[in-house]
Amino acid sequence: MLETRKATLFIVATPLGNPADLSPRAAATLADAAVVLAEDTRRTGMLLKACGVTARRLMSSHEHNEEGRVRQVLAWLGEGLDVALVSDAGTPLLADPGYRIVRAAREAGHPVSPVAGPSAVAAALSAAGLAPYPFSFLGFPPRSAGEARELFARFGATGATLVFFERKNRLGDTLAAALAALGDRECVLCREMTKTFEEFLPGKLSEFAGRDLELLGEVTVVVGPGALGRCDEAAARAVLAEEAAAGGKPREAARRAAMRLSGWTVKELYAMLTDREHD
Amino acid sequence: MLETRKATLFIVATPLGNPADLSPRAAATLADAAVVLAEDTRRTGMLLKACGVTARRLMSSHEHNEEGRVRQVLAWLGEGLDVALVSDAGTPLLADPGYRIVRAAREAGHPVSPVAGPSAVAAALSAAGLAPYPFSFLGFPPRSAGEARELFARFGATGATLVFFERKNRLGDTLAAALAALGDRECVLCREMTKTFEEFLPGKLSEFAGRDLELLGEVTVVVGPGALGRCDEAAARAVLAEEAAAGGKPREAARRAAMRLSGWTVKELYAMLTDREHD
Numbered sequence: 161m162l163e164t165r166k167a168t169l170f171i172v173a174t175p176l177g178n179p180a181d182l183s184p185r186a187a188a189t190l191a192d193a194a195v196v197l198a199e200d201t202r203r204t205g206m207l208l209k210a211c212g213v214t215a216r217r218l219m220s221s222h223e224h225n226e227e228g229r230v231r232q233v234l235a236w237l238g239e240g241l242d243v244a245l246v247s248d249a250g251t252p253l254l255a256d257p258g259y260r261i262v263r264a265a266r267e268a269g270h271p272v273s274p275v276a277g278p279s280a281v282a283a284a285l286s287a288a289g290l291a292p293y294p295f296s297f298l299g300f301p302p303r304s305a306g307e308a309r310e311l312f313a314r315f316g317a318t319g320a321t322l323v324f325f326e327r328k329n330r331l332g333d334t335l336a337a338a339l340a341a342l343g344d345r346e347c348v349l350c351r352e353m354t355k356t357f358e359e360f361l362p363g364k365l366s367e368f369a370g371r372d373l374e375l376l377g378e379v380t381v382v383v384g385p386g387a388l389g390r391c392d393e394a395a396a397r398a399v400l401a402e403e404a405a406a407g408g409k410p411r412e413a414a415r416r417a418a419m420r421l422s423g424w425t426v427k428e429l430y431a432m433l434t435d436r437e438h439d
Numbered sequence: 440m441l442e443t444r445k446a447t448l449f450i451v452a453t454p455l456g457n458p459a460d461l462s463p464r465a466a467a468t469l470a471d472a473a474v475v476l477a478e479d480t481r482r483t484g485m486l487l488k489a490c491g492v493t494a495r496r497l498m499s500s501h502e503h504n505e506e507g508r509v510r511q512v513l514a515w516l517g518e519g520l521d522v523a524l525v526s527d528a529g530t531p532l533l534a535d536p537g538y539r540i541v542r543a544a545r546e547a548g549h550p551v552s553p554v555a556g557p558s559a560v561a562a563a564l565s566a567a568g569l570a571p572y573p574f575s576f577l578g579f580p581p582r583s584a585g586e587a588r589e590l591f592a593r594f595g596a597t598g599a600t601l602v603f604f605e606r607k608n609r610l611g612d613t614l615a616a617a618l619a620a621l622g623d624r625e626c627v628l629c630r631e632m633t634k635t636f637e638e639f640l641p642g643k644l645s646e647f648a649g650r651d652l653e654l655l656g657e658v659t660v661v662v663g664p665g666a667l668g669r670c671d672e673a674a675a676r677a678v679l680a681e682e683a684a685a686g687g688k689p690r691e692a693a694r695r696a697a698m699r700l701s702g703w704t705v706k707e708l709y710a711m712l713t714d715r716e717h718d
Contacts, residue, residue, distance in 0.1 A: 171565040176555050178464060183556070185459035251561040253571045266568035266641070274562035276455050276633050277462070278555035282530040286450040287553040289545040292532045294590075296575040296599065307704050310697060311573075314597050320575065354555050362545070418589060425586050 167237045169265040170244045171258070173251040173277025177355040179210040186275050187213050194241035197221035197229065199248045199256060221245065223257040230264045237270045244275075251279040255299040255325055280353060280380045281323050288348040288360060290384040295321040303330065305337050312341035322383040328374045336369040338383060346384035351376050400429055410434055446516045448544040449523045450537070452530040452556030456634035458489040465554050466492050473520035476500040476508065478527045478535060500524065502536040509543045516549045523554075530558040534578040534604055559632060559659045560602050567627040567639060569663040574600040582609065584616050591620035601662040607653045615648040617662060625663035630655050679708055689713055 170189050175181035190196055190208065196215040198204035199222045208215055221229045236243050247256040251274075265272050285292040296315045301308040301324055315322055322342075326334045335347075342365065349361040349368065361368075361376075365383065396417070403413040414430035449468050454460035469475055469487065475494040477483035478501045487494055500508045515522050526535040530553075544551050564571040575594045580587040580603055594601055601621075605613045614626075621644065628640040628647065640647075640655075644662065675696070682692040693709035 173557075173561070173565070178555075180464035180467070181462045181555050183460045183462045185457060188459075250555075251558070251565050253565045254561060255572060258565075259568075259571060262566065263568045266639075272566045272568065272639070273637060274566040274632060276457075276460055276529075276557035276559075276562040278452075279530070279558050279561035280555075282452070282533060282558035282561055283553035283555040286452070286530050286532045286537075287541065287551045289538075289542045289551065292538060293534055293576055293578045294594070296594075296597070297572055299572045302704055304704065304706070307697065307706075315573070315575075315599075318575070318593050318597065320594075353553060358552060360545075360551070418586075425581060425583070426589075427583075 166271055167240045168242050168271040168273050169233065169237060169262065170242065170273050170275050171252050171262065172244050172246050172275040173279065174204070174207060174246050174249060176249050176278050176280055176283065176353050179207065181278050181354055182207075182211045182213075183275070183277055186277055187211055189244055189275050190215055190246070192216075192242065193244035195219055195236055196244045196246060197233070197261070198246050203248050204246055221257070221261065226257050226260050230261055233261050234264060234268055234270075237265060237268070249278075249280070251277065254279060254281060254297070278354070280325070280350075283353050284323060284348070284350040284380040284382050285321070287353075288350060288382040289362065290346060290348060290382050291321055293321065294318070295323055298322060298324040300325050300327070301334050301337070305333060308334055308337035309341045312338050316342040316386055319386045321385050322381075324381050326379055326381060328377050328379075331373040331376060331379060332369065332371045335365055335371075335373075335381070338381075339365040339369040342383065342386060345386055348382045349373075349376060350380040350382065351378070353380065396429065397432065400433055404433060445550055446519045447521050447550045447552050448512065448516060448541065449521065449552050449554050450531050450541065451523050451525050451554040452558065453483070453486060453525050453528060455528050455557050455559055455562065455632050458486065460557050460633055461486075461490045461492075462554070462556050465556055466490055468523055468554050469494055469525070471495075471521065472523035474498055474515055475523045475525060476512070476540075477525050482527050483525055500536070500540065505536050505539050509540055512540050513543060513547055513549075516544060516547070528557075528559070530556065533558060533560060533576070557633070559604070559629075562632050563602060563627075563629040563659040563661050564600070566632075567629060567661040568641065569625060569627060569661050570600055572600065573597070574602055577601060577603040579604050579606070580613050580616070584612060587613055587616035588620045591617050595621040595665055598665045600664050601660075603660050605658055605660060607656050607658075610652040610655060610658060611648065611650045614644055614650075614652075614660070617660075618644040618648040621662065621665060624665060627661045628652075628655060629659040629661065630657070632659065675708065676711065679712055683712060 191213050195217045201220050252258045344364050344366045352358045400417045403417040410433050414426050417429050418426045474496045480499050531537045623643050623645045631637045679696045682696040689712050693705050696708050697705045
C-alpha cells in the first residue's frame with residue numbers, strides 16, 4: 161500500500177527587500193506548490209523572477225477576496241494539492257491577511273507548516289539596540305489619534321518594548337499619539353531594512369512626533385521599554401518607595417510594586433526594600 | 440581617494456532546525472565575516488558544516504562572557520573587521536543574549552545590520568491558526584509560579600495573543616500559571632518547527648495545564664486572544680452592553696468599551712451599539 165503524504169498549506173516567509181534572503185527551502189516550496197497565493201501577484205511575480213523561481217500557478221489572495229479563497233484552498237488541499245501562502249514581504253499573517261485561510265485549513269484537518277524566514281518585526285528588534293523583550297507588536301495603529309493613543313496606553317502599561325508599522329504620510333501623527341500615551345521613550349525608526357539604503361534612526365519620541373516624516377517611506381518603529389520596564393532601576397525604586405509609604409509589611413509593598421513593574425520580581429523588590437531599610 | 444565601507448556588526452538569523460532555511464545571504468555573511476560570535480560554538484559549528492559554510496573564526500558569546508565580548512567586538516569593528524552574531528537558532532536577541540553587544544556597537548557609531556531570517560515567534564504565529572496580532576512575546580516566563588502569573592496577568596489584560604518559550608520540565612507548571620492568570624484561552628503548542636517531526640498541538644489551556652508534558656521537549660506556546668481580544672465579537676457585544684447599561688451617550692459607552700476591548704475601535708463599537716438600538 162502506498163502511503164501518500166497529506167496535502168499541506170505552507171506559510172512561506174519571503175524577503176523584506178533583498179532577494180538573497182529567500183532560503184533554498186522557501187524557493188523549492190514556491191516552485192513545487194500547485195498554487196502560490198500572494199497578496200499582490202505582480203509584486204510576488206517580480207520577487208520570484210529575481211530569485212529564478214517559476215511558480216506553477218500564481219493567484220491573488222488579499223483581504224477583499226479571502227473569504228472566497230478559503231473554499232478554494234480547502235478544495236485544493238482536499239484534492240491532494242499543496243498550497244503556498246505568501247505576503248508582499250516577510251512572514252505572512254503578522255500584519256497581513258491569511259488568518260482565515262490558515263484557521264480553516266487547520267480546522268479541516270490539513271497540515272499547516274511554516275517555512276520560516278524574514279520578519280520585519282524580528283529583524284528590527286534584533287538590530288535596533290533597544291531591550292528586545294518582552295515586546296508587543298501592534299500591527300498598523302488605528303488612524304484616529306484617540307484610538308491610537310488608547311492602543312499605545314493599553315500596551316504601554318505593561319512596560320514592554322513596542323513594535324509597530326506605519327506608512328509615510330501617517331508617521332508623524334502616529335508618533336505624536338505614541339508620545340502622548342507613553343511619555344518620551346527611546347525609539348528607533350527602521351527603514352529599507354536589508355536593502356541598499358537600510359537605515360536605523362534612533363532618538364526620543366519627542367524628536368519625531370508631529371514632524372513631516374514623509375520622506376522616510378514605510379517604517380518599522382521600535383519603542384524602547386517604559387519607565388515601568390525591567391531596565392529602569394530608578395523607576396522601580398520610586399514605585400517601591402510609594403508602595404512602602406502606603407503602609408503594610410515590606411513583603412506586601414514589594415508585591416504591590418511588582419504588580420506595577422514589568423520585569424521586576426517580588427523577591428528582587430523585597431531585597432531592594434529591606435536593603436534600603438538597613439541604610 | 441578610496442572609499443572604505445565601515446565595518447559592520449551583522450545580526451544573522453539561522454535555521455530553527457532545518458539547514459535548508461539558511462538564506463544565501465546569511466551563508467555568505469557567515470563565510471565572509473572576520474569573526475562569527477555564537478552562543479554555543481559546537482552547535483553553530485554543526486549548522487555551518489551542514490550548510491557547507493566555513494567560518495574564518497568562530498568564537499563563543501553567551502550571557503556569561505558578554506560583558507568581555509563587548510570590548511572585543513568594538514576593537515574588531517574599530518580595526519575594520521566585520522563581525523557576525525548568531526544565536527543557537529532563529530533570530531538573535533529575541534530571547535537570547537547579544538543586546539549589550541548591539542547597543543555598544545550602535546553607541547560607538549558602527550553600523551548594525553540584520554540579516555533577516557527564521558524566527559520561532561513569527562513562524563509559530565503564522566501557522567498556529569490563532570489571531571496573530573496584536574501579540575506580546577514574553578521570552579521564557581519566570582520559574583516562580585507567582586511571578587509567572589503576574590507576568591501573564593499583566594500582558595493578558597491587553598487582550599492580545601501571547602507567545603512564549605518553555606522547556607519540557609517546566610511546561611505543565613507554566614501553562615497552569617497561564618490558566619490561572621488568563622482563564623481558559625485557546626492555545627497551540629508548537630514543537631520541532633521546520634523539522635521532520637514538526638507538530639502543532641491545539642487545545643485549551645485547561646487541557647495542558649499541570650500535566651506532565653516532558654515528552655514534548657522545548658516548545659513555542661501561542662495563547663489566543665482573551666475575551667477582550669479583537670476577534671471575539673460576542674465578548675465585544677457583552678462589554679458594550681455593560682457600558683451602555685451604565686448610562687451616558689452611546690458614543691461615551693462606545694469609548695469606554697473601546698478602552699476595555701483590544702482591537703475594537705470606538706467607531707466600530709458605536710456602529711454596533713446604534714445598529715442594535717434600531718432593532
